[in-house]
Amino acid sequence: SQKIEQNSEALNIQEGKTATLTCNYTNYSPAYLQWYRQDPGRGPVFLLLIRENEKEKRKERLKVTFDTTLKQSLFHITASQPADSATYLCAPTRGGDMRFGAGTRLTVKP
């Protein structure tokens, strides 16, 4: 069955470091992959969308890669700040079938 895994439930890093979050998928070949940020008690907020023919996409301090061979997307936040602390969700999609991962809770410590 199709499965989406995001690395360890929680990730703690020091302010200023680069956070790297992983999204692995099995039995699935997404054509698109979205990343969202969710703060406690709020709905997810869209961050980036990457297509299968794009290897990398950037937006300010954010960078997403999409490796269809490894079946993996990496989400990087450079120069991390305490305000980046949140849960990050990946959502691969193919043919209108969009699935969300359970998310990784990131805590950036000052």
Place this chain on the structure above:
Amino acid sequence: GAGVSQSPSNKVTEKGKDVELRCDPISGHTALYWYRQRLGQGLEFLIYFQGNSAPDKSGLPSDRFSAERTGESVSTLTIQRTQQEDSAVYLCASSFSGGARRGENEQFFGPGTRLTVL
């Protein structure tokens, strides 16, 4: 309004009662989605409306769940004979479709309705 709104923000009900949750999408967004999020878990797709097309109901967990949408505006999610396992946050999202299929455009989420079934 500027964003997706949902009401009520919180709903506490007794097992066996029916509940109705409301979503007001962003004006002009033809696509509307309902999701369920249990505590500490990811989003579970429930139903998808796209313009005048028949809704994609493939995610509805049982026939106790139903949803309607009036044109390209308000949507209501109804849960009949609620059970304790229905307790969760119900999220609504909308997006501008432009011919794209579900998941191919960014989605704008509302704040959710927290449902507690006692």
